[in-house]
Amino acid sequence: MPSDPLSHLLSTLDFAWRHEPPGGPALTDIQWRADTCGPGSILFFQRFDDGRSDAEVFERYLAASPFAVLVTNRMLDCFERLPFKGVYVTRADAWPQVVGRFCDLVYPLKPAGLHFIGVTGTNGKTTTVKYLESILAANGQRVLSVGTLGVSLDGQPLATTGFTSPPQIELRRLLFARQDHCDVVAMEVSSHALDQGRAFGLPLMNAGWTNFTQDHLDYHGDESAYFAAKARILDLIKDGGRLYCTSPELAGRLAALGAPRVPVETLDAAPLGPEAIRAKPFLALEYNRRNYALATALADGVLGPGPREDWRHLTPVAGRFESRTCANRTIVIDFAHTPDALDTILAAIRAGFPGYRVLTLFGCGGDRDRGKRPLMGAAVARHCDHTIVTSDNPRHEDPERIIDDILAGMPPEGREVVVDRAAAVARLFDLLAQRPPEEPWVALIAGKGHERYIDRNDRKTYYSDQDEVERNLRRLGWA
Numbered sequence: 001m002p003s004d005p006l007s008h009l010l011s012t013l014d015f016a017w018r019h020e021p022p023g024g025p026a027l028t029d030i031q032w033r034a035d036t037c038g039p040g041s042i043l044f045f046q047r048f049d050d051g052r053s054d055a056e057v058f059e060r061y062l063a064a065s066p067f068a069v070l071v072t073n074r075m076l077d078c079f080e081r082l083p084f085k086g087v088y089v090t091r092a093d094a095w096p097q098v099v100g101r102f103c104d105l106v107y108p109l110k111p112a113g114l115h116f117i118g119v120t121g122t123n124g125k126t127t128t129v130k131y132l133e134s135i136l137a138a139n140g141q142r143v144l145s146v147g148t149l150g151v152s153l154d155g156q157p158l159a160t161t162g163f164t165s166p167p168q169i170e171l172r173r174l175l176f177a178r179q180d181h182c183d184v185v186a187m188e189v190s191s192h193a194l195d196q197g198r199a200f201g202l203p204l205m206n207a208g209w210t211n212f213t214q215d216h217l218d219y220h221g222d223e224s225a226y227f228a229a230k231a232r233i234l235d236l237i238k239d240g241g242r243l244y245c246t247s248p249e250l251a252g253r254l255a256a257l258g259a260p261r262v263p264v265e266t267l268d269a270a271p272l273g274p275e276a277i278r279a280k281p282f283l284a285l286e287y288n289r290r291n292y293a294l295a296t297a298l299a300d301g302v303l304g305p306g307p308r309e310d311w312r313h314l315t316p317v318a319g320r321f322e323s324r325t326c327a328n329r330t331i332v333i334d335f336a337h338t339p340d341a342l343d344t345i346l347a348a349i350r351a352g353f354p355g356y357r358v359l360t361l362f363g364c365g366g367d368r369d370r371g372k373r374p375l376m377g378a379a380v381a382r383h384c385d386h387t388i389v390t391s392d393n394p395r396h397e398d399p400e401r402i403i404d405d406i407l408a409g410m411p412p413e414g415r416e417v418v419v420d421r422a423a424a425v426a427r428l429f430d431l432l433a434q435r436p437p438e439e440p441w442v443a444l445i446a447g448k449g450h451e452r453y454i455d456r457n458d459r460k461t462y463y464s465d466q467d468e469v470e471r472n473l474r475r476l477g478w479a
Contacts, residue, residue, distance in 0.1 A: 006030070006042060009105055010069065010088065013098060017075060021086030024068050030102050032169040034065035043067040044099055044169060046196060047074055054078050071098065096197025099168045103201070107169075107176035114179060116202045117298050118189040120233045121210025123341045124291045125164070125188040128208055130317045131295035132186050138313035139303050144178050146171070147188030149318055149450055153181060165193030168200060175202075184302055192219060194232040203238040206301045208294040209245040211287075212253075213340030227253070237262045244297045246290040267293040276311045282321045283311060285348040319449025321345070324469065326478040328440040329432050330356075333465050335449025337365065337392070339375035342446060346383035353442050357435075361388040361428050362446040363421070364406055365455075366397030373402065374409025386431065387415040390424035392447045393455035421454065422468050429472040445469070 006027035028040030037043050043065065047057065058078035062070070069086035073095040079087050090098045119128045126148045133145045137154055145152045150160035151174055158178075161170060165188060175185065189199055189207070212227060231254060234243060242263040245251055251266045269289040277284050283292060296310050316322060322333040330353070336345045342362065349358060360380050364373045380387050389406050391399040399419050407415070418424035428443055435441060445465050453460040473479040 004028075005105060006102070009101060010042075010086070013088075013101065014091065015088045015098075016091040017087075017089040019079065019082075019085075019087040021069055022084060024084070024086075027068060030106050030169055031067070032167045034061040034067065037065045037067040039066045039068060041067045042069040042071060042102070044102070045070060045072045046095060046167075047072055047076060096168060096200035099197070100201040103169060103172040107172040109172075109175060109179055114175075114182065115184045115205045115302055117184065117186050117301070118199065118202075118204045118207040118233060118236060119187070119210065119294070119298075120189045120191070120194065120207070120230055122213045122338060123336070123344070124210035124287060125190075126335075127288065127317050127320050128210055128291040128294050128298075129186045129188055131292055131314055132298050134313045134315060135295055135299040135308075135310045136184055136186070136302060138310075139299075139308075141184050141302060142182045143184045143186055144175075144182040145186045146174070153178060163193075164188050164190040165198050168196075168198045171198060171202075186298075189233055189236070191226055191229040195219075195229040199236055202236065204233070204236045204241060205238065206241045206298055207233050207237050207243050208298055209233065209243060209247075209250060210291060210294065211247055211340065212250050213338060231257065234260050234262060241301075244294055246293055265297070267297055269293055270296065270311075272311060276309075280311055280314055281323070282316055283314070284352045285321065285345070286351075287344050287348065288321070319451070322466070324473070326473065328437065329478070330440075330442045331469055332442060332444045333449065333469065334444060334446050335451075336362075336444075336446045337376075337449075339372055339379045342376055343379040343382070345446070346380065346444065349442050349444065350383055353440070356440040356442050357385040358383060358442050358444070359386045359388070359428060359431060360384045360444045360446060361390060361424055362444075363390045363392035363399075364402050364447075365393040366395035366399075366402055368395075370405055373405035377406040377409035381410045381414070385414065388424050388428055388431075389415060389417050390421045391419050391454070392421070393451075393453075395455055396457060421448075421463065421465075425465065425468040426472055426475075429476060433476055 004026040025040045027042055030044060031037045031041045032044050034043055054077040058081060071088045073090050075089055119125045129145055129147050133143045133155060136143045142154060148164045151158045193199055212230060237243060242265055244265050244267055246267050248266050251264050254260055254264055269286050270293040272283055272289060282288050319333060319335045324331045334345055336342045362380060364376055389403050394402060403417055418427050432441055432443060448465045452462060452464045454463040
């Protein structure tokens, strides 16, 4: 008879394959990272098709870890190298359910204790969640937000996770730790999270879907698989809830898949008067008014509908249309890093700054969908008077090869390449300084947004677009 609750649960669950542990210490905890395991840990290791062999995975993650039991989602060609460990393989598609059972045991959540709200979409998840957080907090709700900017409670940062949507065990761990301190959990839910079941078992009161454009095809394979992953958010919404979106095309595509299990409601961009636009300039952008419409609809689900001026409570979101104005020069920092995001923000800049010339600095990340690189180049070229193509997060790729992929989508005129990103920002300011002072310009620095690093060869080196902007403002005497 198992002597501890974790061993007992292991013995009662149905697995596709198992190798019972040959004795050893009592099981003490569950982990999703091999480097955090102890001798009594169960390591939940989800294996993906990432181009690495099982032998490489074993050497990198499993060989030196002291875990007692390994639970994985498929057979690996290294189990014979774990003779003194327990090894369990879940049945096909049962991974999130199995992990969820262990999370319920170790990190139980109070029934009906929290309202969960999820937001998915290619772009705009962070902005919508942060708008929602501000609205609810201003109306007396204690809000835990989880997303790209990390974990915050009542608007105060608590931790960074390195994920838009943390892995299932990590998410349950942080929810368990904070559940007595919040009323609402507002979460970004990425396509990776939906595909991998990271939010399994969390009943969403309502959800929002901002938009859908090409991204993450390196992971999903094709656009239809990416859309199918996003559509799984419908499965997380509890009975009586609904999905809000601001795209009729998106709603039509969902309807074409068959009758959704919950209603899908399409919203228009929020109409706002001159006072709101003057007070909150970021709401001059139509896509931010769409994000705001989603946030107010999701807030109504908690607060009830009523005559509120929710825009008064909004603040700029880090790395999302952060702007500095120096006479006729407006410098904007934004996280836009997909073809649609660049096309949308540049179209908004053209509409919001009539008569201004536009300069854009951007790059593309390595080890990601190569197909979007020329599309990003084409999107920028459509809107800009001049472009500086630079490096972003090259990861394991050659930055110059990434740039070559971008340039394939751009005409040869009106562009230049500066590989080093800090040098590229300095070049952007030099170009602005060379223009007649009466000539108005908007300079968009895109792709990094809130990030404070350059990721290359498994090393993150500190870097900040914001710091580089301030440095160059001081250099030119514009600060």
